[in-house]
Amino acid sequence: MSKVFLALQAVEETRAIVEAILEDNPDAQVENQPAMVKISAESKLVIKAETVSDKIGREWDPQELQLVLISLAGNVDEDYDHFTIYWES
Numbered sequence: 001m002s003k004v005f006l007a008l009q010a011v012e013e014t015r016a017i018v019e020a021i022l023e024d025n026p027d028a029q030v031e032n033q034p035a036m037v038k039i040s041a042e043s044k045l046v047i048k049a050e051t052v053s054d055k056i057g058r059e060w061d062p063q064e065l066q067l068v069l070i071s072l073a074g075n076v077d078e079d080y081d082h083f084t085i086y087w088e089s
Contacts, residue, residue: 002073002087003040003041003042003043003073004040004041004042004043004044004045004072004073004074004085004086004087005038005039005040005041005045005071005072005073005074005085006021006038006039006040006045006047006069006071006072006085007036007037007038007039007069007070007071007072008036008037008038008039008065008068008069008070009035009036009037009068009069009070010032010033010034010035010036010037011068013056013067013068014037014068016052016055016056017047017052017055017065017068018030018037018039019055020047020048020051020052020054020055021039021045021047022039023051024046024047024048024051025041025044025045025046027041027042028040028041028045029041036070043086043087044074044084044085044086044087045074045084045085045086046082046083046084047062047065047082047083047084048081048082049061049062049080049081049082049083050081061080062078062079062080062081062082062083063078065083072085073085074086074087075087075088
């Protein structure tokens with residue numbers, strides 16, 4: 001099965017998002033590259049609004065991810081409380 005991944009711009013706002021992803025997805029792998037951060041996992045990555053909000057100290061809407069998103073691989077399920085990338089099994 002292919003991995004899912006998320007590539008984000010390497011900007012200040014991204015740091016809290018990456019920390020939240022790692023907290024909620026312990027098997028996720030982070031690869032820092034010039035100007036971007038790539039986060040991958042075996043079958044699913046879940047970005048929880050509550051976890052990101054805790055990291056940045058304010059309410060965070062998953063749609064804000066679009067501001068730093070470069071690319072992704074996988075199916076997307078987005079709601080007010082999460083942004084999930086997954087592959088069907």
